[in-house]
Amino acid sequence: MTNAVIGGASAASPGDLETAAALRLAHLSKDFSGTRALDDVSLVVRPGTVHALLGGNGSGKSTTIKILAGVYSADAGELEIFGQPFDLQHGYTPTTAQAAGTRFVHQDLGLFEDLSIEENFALDNGYPRRGPGIDWRTLRRRVNALLGEYELDARAETPVRELRPSDRTMVAIARALQDQDEDNRRVLVLDEPTARLAAHESEVLLQRVRRRAELGQTVVIVSHRLREVLAVADDFTIYRDGRVAGTIVDDSPTEDELIQTMAGRAVKALRPTGEASSGDRAPVFSVSGLRGGPLRGIDFTVHRGEILGLAGLVGSGRSSILKVIFGEHAAEAGSMDFDGTPYRPKNIGDAMAAGIGLVPEDRAGEAAFLERTVSENLAIGTLTDNWTHGFMPRGRERRRATDLIRSFGVKVAGPDALFSAMSGGNQQKVVIARWMQRKPTLLLLDEPTQGVDVMSRADIYDIIRRAAADGCAVVVASSDLAEIHALCDRTLVLSRGEISDEVLAGELDVDGLTSLVLREKKMNDASTETRS
Numbered sequence: 001m002t003n004a005v006i007g008g009a010s011a012a013s014p015g016d017l018e019t020a021a022a023l024r025l026a027h028l029s030k031d032f033s034g035t036r037a038l039d040d041v042s043l044v045v046r047p048g049t050v051h052a053l054l055g056g057n058g059s060g061k062s063t064t065i066k067i068l069a070g071v072y073s074a075d076a077g078e079l080e081i082f083g084q085p086f087d088l089q090h091g092y093t094p095t096t097a098q099a100a101g102t103r104f105v106h107q108d109l110g111l112f113e114d115l116s117i118e119e120n121f122a123l124d125n126g127y128p129r130r131g132p133g134i135d136w137r138t139l140r141r142r143v144n145a146l147l148g149e150y151e152l153d154a155r156a157e158t159p160v161r162e163l164r165p166s167d168r169t170m171v172a173i174a175r176a177l178q179d180q181d182e183d184n185r186r187v188l189v190l191d192e193p194t195a196r197l198a199a200h201e202s203e204v205l206l207q208r209v210r211r212r213a214e215l216g217q218t219v220v221i222v223s224h225r226l227r228e229v230l231a232v233a234d235d236f237t238i239y240r241d242g243r244v245a246g247t248i249v250d251d252s253p254t255e256d257e258l259i260q261t262m263a264g265r266a267v268k269a270l271r272p273t274g275e276a277s278s279g280d281r282a283p284v285f286s287v288s289g290l291r292g293g294p295l296r297g298i299d300f301t302v303h304r305g306e307i308l309g310l311a312g313l314v315g316s317g318r319s320s321i322l323k324v325i326f327g328e329h330a331a332e333a334g335s336m337d338f339d340g341t342p343y344r345p346k347n348i349g350d351a352m353a354a355g356i357g358l359v360p361e362d363r364a365g366e367a368a369f370l371e372r373t374v375s376e377n378l379a380i381g382t383l384t385d386n387w388t389h390g391f392m393p394r395g396r397e398r399r400r401a402t403d404l405i406r407s408f409g410v411k412v413a414g415p416d417a418l419f420s421a422m423s424g425g426n427q428q429k430v431v432i433a434r435w436m437q438r439k440p441t442l443l444l445l446d447e448p449t450q451g452v453d454v455m456s457r458a459d460i461y462d463i464i465r466r467a468a469a470d471g472c473a474v475v476v477a478s479s480d481l482a483e484i485h486a487l488c489d490r491t492l493v494l495s496r497g498e499i500s501d502e503v504l505a506g507e508l509d510v511d512g513l514t515s516l517v518l519r520e521k522k523m524n525d526a527s528t529e530t531r532s
């Protein structure tokens, strides 16, 4: 491998590249009350390249980015941006980071959906004034020029809501870089930009990011989707447990090489289920003629021990089905049947009492108490079991939490750590563990491994398979078709609120599933064109 260094602490100082660096971090360390989040991390980002930060959940990628953004201070370390040194220990704030030329686009793009693109730009950079009023003409001209430059087929006055998902991300990128100087002295940091995008949208976005880099833009990207990262990145810094485990410069490693460096060991492949599970096939839950929101008549049955996948484009109704079953959204029409009796939940409480669990897509917003401890978050699922005579027996709660942390492989200092202090993948394991301990009859999972590293992903798949083997019926909605392929016994493809196809495990590979989902997209596009 030319220019590549994999493994070992020596990889942490690619000193020969320092002179050419857009960004240079050296000997970065950070402790959080006893947890060593970063330990002597060094990395060099070359100008005009896409540099990937990879690593397992909790390995230190976000901490690096937050230090770079001036959100956390470093305990030790040096930073240079285009040759200019900054003191990370003293007075390096978000304002300094902005002035230094760093720009950040997070998963939550921070766009106001109901406002136009130009209003979103102005909110970020201020409105140009003409006398006492806003100079809309100048603003529009400037934004339209930027949209052209970023190859976006939209007008400044288009509401963000009307953009396709990859275009929204690109608008957020263009907005972040709207004050780019002629020498391209901005470092754009993209934090899991494709986590919420379907495969074809990710591809469109990453091609555009690649093109920006070819035009001189420096990009740092954090992602767990290795295949995508391999397609877009020039260089890689691979973290393991807060240290740099490998650096790869201007080369194309294989996915297995990356995983091995991240994990420090070989990881068993994410094996597909292969064929439909031969478990107990008794039907446990069915919906018939379900309508409401985007749903336009949904019928299906899920069986005990079965893992049923819901695939489809954003807006096809995947999450809505789960929310109606969980009593979060009311159905306008149709019926549901649970274990042979009619099921009409009025709220989430009814669903939980019936033995249904939901792990929602937005775990931080909907599923967790961020400023409570891990132990408290785990106890919430079984409050009635844990309370005795009006008191919560702490000892029992902590012991139970310690057992769950061990059996679900959660990487955390202990049961008293704050939920918010855990990395994304570990948060997801806690939310799943919380539901699993209730032993639900029907478990609904919405994007179960979004933001989860490949190693934990394999663990989560095992947890889900074990629950199914114990008789739980599982419904998984996912935009990641490799996940659907690896996990599900049977998959329903949704298109505009209806089931368009049913696929059994082993009938199609990931490409086959992708073309099925995209065929629906092409049909949708064609019918939209015909109507307009």
Ligand SMILES: Nc1ncnc2c1ncn2[C@@H]1O[C@H](COP(=O)(O)OP(=O)(O)OP(=O)(O)O)[C@@H](O)[C@H]1O
Pocket (backbone or CB within 6 Å): 032, 033, 035, 036, 037, 055, 056, 057, 058, 059, 060, 061, 062, 063, 064, 412, 420, 421, 422, 423, 424, 425, 426, 451, 453
């Ligand atoms: N505010 C905090 N307080 C305490 N510990 C923290 C805090 N932020 C991060 N940590 C710890 O620092 C370590 C590194 O976490 P970090 O979020 O940087 O990992 P990551 O690589 O970004 O993970 P992920 O891929 O899951 O987002 C973890 O052990 C995490 O629990």
